[in-house]
Amino acid sequence: MKSTYIIVLGLIILNFSCKTTVNTDTNNSVNNTVPKREHTVQALLWQQQSAEYKALTHQAYNLAKMYLDNALANKKENSKPLAIVTDIDETVLDNSPYNARMVKYDVDYTSSTWNAWGKEAKAKAVPGALDFFNYADSKGVAVYYISNRKIIQLEETIANLKTKGFPKANTNTVLLRTTTNGKEIRRNDVEKTHEIIMLLGDNLSDFSDLFDNQPTKKRNNLVEELKSKFGKKFIVLPNPMYGDWETKGIYESSYKWSGKQKDSIRKSKLRLH
Numbered sequence: 082m083k084s085t086y087i088i089v090l091g092l093i094i095l096n097f098s099c100k101t102t103v104n105t106d107t108n109n110s111v112n113n114t115v116p117k118r119e120h121t122v123q124a125l126l127w128q129q130q131s132a133e134y135k136a137l138t139h140q141a142y143n144l145a146k147m148y149l150d151n152a153l154a155n156k157k158e159n160s161k162p163l164a165i166v167t168d169i170d171e172t173v174l175d176n177s178p179y180n181a182r183m184v185k186y187d188v189d190y191t192s193s194t195w196n197a198w199g200k201e202a203k204a205k206a207v208p209g210a211l212d213f214f215n216y217a218d219s220k221g222v223a224v225y226y227i228s229n230r231k232i233i234q235l236e237e238t239i240a241n242l243k244t245k246g247f248p249k250a251n252t253n254t255v256l257l258r259t260t261t262n263g264k265e266i267r268r269n270d271v272e273k274t275h276e277i278i279m280l281l282g283d284n285l286s287d288f289s290d291l292f293d294n295q296p297t298k299k300r301n302n303l304v305e306e307l308k309s310k311f312g313k314k315f316i317v318l319p320n321p322m323y324g325d326w327e328t329k330g331i332y333e334s335s336y337k338w339s340g341k342q343k344d345s346i347r348k349s350k351l352r353l354h
């Protein structure tokens with residue numbers, strides 16, 4: 082009797098200890114119990130409502146201006162014309178309304194809804210961005226907008242940037258995605274004619290291809306290695322809503338997870354100590 086009790090207890094313990102941290106249930110009736118974007122509500126509220134978000138973007142652009150002034154003061158006589166490379170989404174334009182709509186209508190990202198939002202061309206400027214880029218333009222520094230918006234979005238993207246007052250947004254300076262997600266080829270094209278003095282972005286791949294398609298640990302290690310560049314040549318803008326930190330990091334570059342599985346993955350990656 083006692084040995085049976087020990088065996089049963091052992092099986093129960095084994096069952097608990099063998100539970101994977103990811104719920105692999107793909108049953109649709111279960112998946113539907115998790116609202117698709119509910120987990121982004123806190124990030125959205127922070128970006129849209131907190132004064133801390135605005136303080137951080139101003140901090141980023143104040144640092145950018147200091148670094149630019151320094152680069153201008155130290156410009157070599159024979160150097161190529163100076164250029165700044167910037168990302169667009171969540172660096173100069175705020176797309177939080179698109180993300181808020183996904184919560185409201187309980188839908189995930191699709192390229193068709195994203196393109197429709199882009200066509201509205203109503204994204205607001207990220208606080209601090211307009212002053213900085215117009216200041217750079219007034220100093221004769223070229224601005225290149227390198228974004229992974231698709232090339233079919235070029236017209237409305239330029240229209241949105243122009244409407245908000247960003248300088249010299251045109252088909253020569255707004256370089257959208259054609260064949261590859263990686264931005265290195267487009268950065269290299271700019272470097273053929275200009276010296277890139279700084280890069281701005283909310284995603285680490287906006288700065289170097291070292292960060293392309295890397296998992297969380299590698300991304301964190303690279304930031305540690307390159308820490309002296311941040312706040313100087315690399316100016317980072319906050320984006321808690323989405324990014325490679327989520328798709329390549331949290332979800333490990335896999336797009337196969339159900340809503341329920343994603344919920345389980347997110348919770349399994351919370352650090353408790």
Ligand SMILES: [Mg+2]
Pocket residue numbers: 168169170171172282283284
């Ligand atoms: Mg971005």
